[in-house]
Amino acid sequence: MTTTTLTRPRVSDAAGPRLLVDPAAVAANTRLLAGRARGDLMAVVKADGFGHGAVTVARTALAHGATSLGVTTVAEALALRDAGLRAPVLSWLNPVDADFASAVAAGVELAVPDAAHLRAVLDTAPGARVHLHLDTGLARDGAEPAAWPSLCRLARSAERTGRVRVVGVMGHLACADRPRHPANAEGRSRFAWGVRTARAAGLRPSVRHLAATAATLTDPRSHHTTVRVGAGLVGIDPSGTTRLAWAMSLTAPVVSVRRVRAGTPVGxxxxxxxxxxxxxxxxxxxxxxxxxxxxxxxxxxxxRGRRRPVVGRVSMDQTVVDVGDEPVRPGEVAVLLGPGTGGEPTPEDWADWFDVLPHEVLTGFGPRVARGTVGTSLRDAG
Known part of the structure; x- marks a missing residue:
């Protein structure tokens, strides 16, 4: 695992809040996770690579052990193709009227959660490579078990006529962040049944994927031919069992300083x-x-090398920090979050403070925050 030391930026660079992504951290995480996987690793770069830049995360992951990419929407998949990425890409969450034709024309594989989606793909994008998606215990995306046998038969019928090729079966574990939860055994069992049912219908899916980050790290029984890892690429381990490298830093300059008396209310x-x-x-x-x-x-x-408390409510555009008697000057830069190697808060700290997931913290930063990567002109902002 790599370490990143945050250095104090030059005052001239302190124009506003800056978000800096470290590809070396993504690379280290990918190598670790690929080493744990019993099969191939699909790098999931949905939600703009969990807020880190989908293209940056995808390119880095592919260079360090990932063999394919995963996203939710067709639009996300086409953006990767537009950026020149040619690795296999799977899109698994789309309405029935999505632009499946453009996806298939770009070589994007599609997840099919029910008969309506399969028929839409057959009507608009014949020849698609699809992954049949089984609900293995979340009651959200994926075919209900009762509908799974008929979906497999319909897919096999379309496959016989050359209108589709079923290359995969996928599912998702409901409680993989708690490795001993009984729902995981139930999910593994349901997935195994789903694969048997698909084969009994005459399908031969070569790609089978159930495990995401937490199960990749804790549950080898769920790995199958491929694991899907997204959160782990950027430093999140939902299972809390493995130390990964945080890949994001966020800084902001001090714009003003004021001395206040005891009893002064703030915000x-x-x-x-x-x-x-x-x-x-x-x-x-x-x-x-x-x-x-x-x-x-x-x-x-x-x-200035020390943790300082945020005081008062955070406003739409402003945050106040109590620096005590420290002679802080406008233009100096605060590190709001980072890898933690310099004493700064990590995304996990922010998640704990506000009782949210680290995923929520990392994907929440808006377009006003300038973005860059280590090695670019924004390096000093980190």
Missing amino acids: YGHTWTAPRATTLALLPVGYADGLPRAVPGRAEVLL
């Missing part, structure tokens, strides 16, 4: 009052940029 609603004379530093980043609004008195940022 909307006056939810925090200075208990003593202190110095407040203002950062130009807020909930419109992806920070949670309600601060429970635990959130911190790194400024």
Whole structure:
């Protein structure tokens, strides 16, 4: 696993909040996860690569052990093709009127969760390579078990006439973040039944995938021919069993500093009052940029080498930090989150402070936040 040390940026670079992605961290995570997988690794880069840039994460993962890519929508898949990526790509969450023809023309494989979707693919994109999607215990996407045998028969009938090729069967575990949960055994059993049923219908799916990040790390019985890893690529282990490298850093410059007396209330609603004379530093980043609004008195940022508490409510565009008696100046840069190697908060810290998933933290940063990668001109922002 790589480590990234966050350095203080030059004041001239401190124009606003900056998000920096470290491909070396993605590479290290991919290698670790590919080493755990018993088969191939599909790099899932949905939601713009979990907020890290789908193309950046995809290219890095493919160079370090992934053999294919996964996304939700056709639009996400076509964006990867437009960027020049030619690895196999699977799209698995689309309405029945999605642009399947463009997907198939671009060599994108499609997940089919029911007969209506299969018929839509047959009508608009004959010749598609499809993965039949079985609901293995979540009651959301995927065919219900009662409808699975008929879906397999319909797919086999279409395959005989050359209108479709069934290359895969997929499912998803409901409780893989808790490896001993009985739902996982039930999901594995249902998936095995689904594969047997598909084969009994005459299908021969060469790709079978059930495990995502947590199961890749904790449950080899669920690996089959391929595992789908998304969160783990950027540092999230939902199972809490493996230390991965965080790939994102977020910084913001101090735009103003003020000295206040004891008893001074801060922010909307006056939810925090200075208990003593202190110095407040203002950062130009807020909930419109992806920070949670309600601060429970635990959130911190790194400024001048120390953790400083966020005080008062986060506003749409502004966050206030208590720096005590430190002579902080406008233009100095605070690290809101990063890999943790320099003492800064990590995405997991923010998730714990606000009782949300790290996924929610990392995918929530808005378009006003400037983005870059380590090695670009924004390096100093990290």
